[in-house]
Amino acid sequence: MLAEFFPSILELIVKTSTELPPDVRAAMRVASNIETPDTRASQALNIINVNIDQAADGEGAICQDTGMPTFEIHVPRGADQLWMAEQIRLAVAEATRRGKLRPNSVDSITGKNSGNNLGPGTPVIHFHQWANDGIEVKLLLKGGGCENCNAQYAVPVELAHLGRADRTLEGVRKCILHAVWQAQGKGCSPGAVGVCIGGDRASGYAHAKAQLFRTLDDVNPDPTLAELEAIVMGTVNRLGIGTMGFEGKTTLIGCKVGAMNRLPASFFVSVAYDCWAFRRLGVLLDAGTGAITQWQYRDPSTPLVPMADQAGFQRTGREISLTLGWGTVARRTRSPRTLPGRRLGLHRLPDHAHSGQPHRQPAQQDRARPRCSALDQDRPRCRLQAGPMSAGEPHRWTQMHTDKPARLNWKDHSPSPRPSGSVSICVHLWLYCLVRAFCPDFTKR
Numbered sequence: 001m002l003a004e005f006f007p008s009i010l011e012l013i014v015k016t017s018t019e020l021p022p023d024v025r026a027a028m029r030v031a032s033n034i035e036t037p038d039t040r041a042s043q044a045l046n047i048i049n050v051n052i053d054q055a056a057d058g059e060g061a062i063c064q065d066t067g068m069p070t071f072e073i074h075v076p077r078g079a080d081q082l083w084m085a086e087q088i089r090l091a092v093a094e095a096t097r098r099g100k101l102r103p104n105s106v107d108s109i110t111g112k113n114s115g116n117n118l119g120p121g122t123p124v125i126h127f128h129q130w131a132n133d134g135i136e137v138k139l140l141l142k143g144g145g146c147e148n149c150n151a152q153y154a155v156p157v158e159l160a161h162l163g164r165a166d167r168t169l170e171g172v173r174k175c176i177l178h179a180v181w182q183a184q185g186k187g188c189s190p191g192a193v194g195v196c197i198g199g200d201r202a203s204g205y206a207h208a209k210a211q212l213f214r215t216l217d218d219v220n221p222d223p224t225l226a227e228l229e230a231i232v233m234g235t236v237n238r239l240g241i242g243t244m245g246f247e248g249k250t251t252l253i254g255c256k257v258g259a260m261n262r263l264p265a266s267f268f269v270s271v272a273y274d275c276w277a278f279r280r281l282g283v284l285l286d287a288g289t290g291a292i293t294q295w296q297y298r299d300p301s302t303p304l305v306p307m308a309d310q311a312g313f314q315r316t317g318r319e320i321s322l323t324l325g326w327g328t329v330a331r332r333t334r335s336p337r338t339l340p341g342r343r344l345g346l347h348r349l350p351d352h353a354h355s356g357q358p359h360r361q362p363a364q365q366d367r368a369r370p371r372c373s374a375l376d377q378d379r380p381r382c383r384l385q386a387g388p389m390s391a392g393e394p395h396r397w398t399q400m401h402t403d404k405p406a407r408l409n410w411k412d413h414s415p416s417p418r419p420s421g422s423v424s425i426c427v428h429l430w431l432y433c434l435v436r437a438f439c440p441d442f443t444k445r
């Protein structure tokens with residue numbers, strides 16, 4: 001049996017969660033270089049770049065939401081797919097135990113987190129047979145915030161501000177722009193979109209997501225779609241949405257479009273939005289041993305160039321590293337208001353009043369709010385630990401909050417009826433005084 005299969009899959013998961021592929025790093029570097037210095041977008045990009053470096057240096061998760069693990073596997077004829085699927089599930093559980101993946105699999109009825117990323121539908125594993133000898137495993141980790149920003153249009157459709165989108169390439173272009181506009185501030189831009197023209201509702205979304213396995217710098221072999229991709233990229237980065245919705249020059253780092261046949265009565269345009277934490281890697285495995293014979297999307301022999309230095313963070317050589325002890329972790333876990341990593345940084349960015357930039361009314365008032373976090377039960381409008389975290393953040397913190405059951409009754413938005421700690425102490429003191437006043441012998445007894 002493939003003795004190296006399990007460690008190879010585990011390594012793939014760890015690398016995918018902690019190291020952005022070179023094409024995404026290159027695109028983010030371009031975004032950083034062209035951004036106007038000292039703007040909120042450029043500061044947000046700097047923070048993102050530091051985060052990317054920290055994740056790679058410390059082999060920590062790039063973002064607190066490690067996403068839905070989606071495996072696309074090509075196997076030769078005769079491969080034991082049931083055994084491989086079981087080994088992949090074991091590797092996912094082990095990566096979760098090691099803190100490389102956040103426990104992200106929640107029972108949709110009870111709200112209980114399985115704690116190990118295993119459960120019905122988690123992880124997603126798709127097998128395909130091919131004529132080659134080796135095994136190819138590709139992995140995409142797509143966070144919940146950007147997944148929430150996916151969109152599907154049944155054209156013809158009337159789109160706000162864009163008018164009618166017809167069953168033409170111009171209509172498709174309008175749908176893509178509308179999806180990106182709707183995603184602003186929610187999907188952690190700059191992002192990338194995979195698009196499918198046609199198919200049915202289910203296959204359209206799947207094909208759109210499959211486009212995210214293309215590298216950002218490839219050219220579509222279909223000249224019509226290549227032209228559409230170029231047109232979208234030329235338009236979308238002039239919308240001014242920018243990094244994290246802070247305005248700026250880069251809203252998308254990639255647009256990849258595919259097409260499928262459709263039913264005569266249907267014309268779907270499906271858009272899969274992925275955030276800057278665009279985690280996808282792949283491996284080729286030896287069909288006899290399961291050992292990695294080649295990495296895809298990355299070259300392990302090429303050292304990573306730090307992102308932050310390219311973004312204006314000059315390293316002095318006198319940097320120190322801080323180590324958090326377990327006591328520190330315990331204090332932080334007690335405070336749901338503690339905002340870790342990059343979200344803390346985002347809160348410190350200057351607002352419009354101090355930046356001197358002209359104020360543009362966002363389409364959504366909460367445009368600069370990352371969305372991959374768990375909801376606070378007692379404060380439904382408040383999210384716990386939203387946004388990408390610094391790579392070294394302890395994962396116990398995340399688990400504590402994602403373990404909370406989901407709120408199924410969306411109308412029940414009233415604050416928790418439980419008295420707070422200080423209120424209950426006051427009540428008990430009052431009772432004690434009343435008893436002492438009216439029944440002095442009671443306490444003696």
Ligand code: SF4
Pocket residue numbers: 063064065066067142143144145146186187188275276277370371372373386387388
């Ligand atoms: S918090 Fe933002 S960066 Fe992280 S996975 Fe979610 S959408 Fe992506």
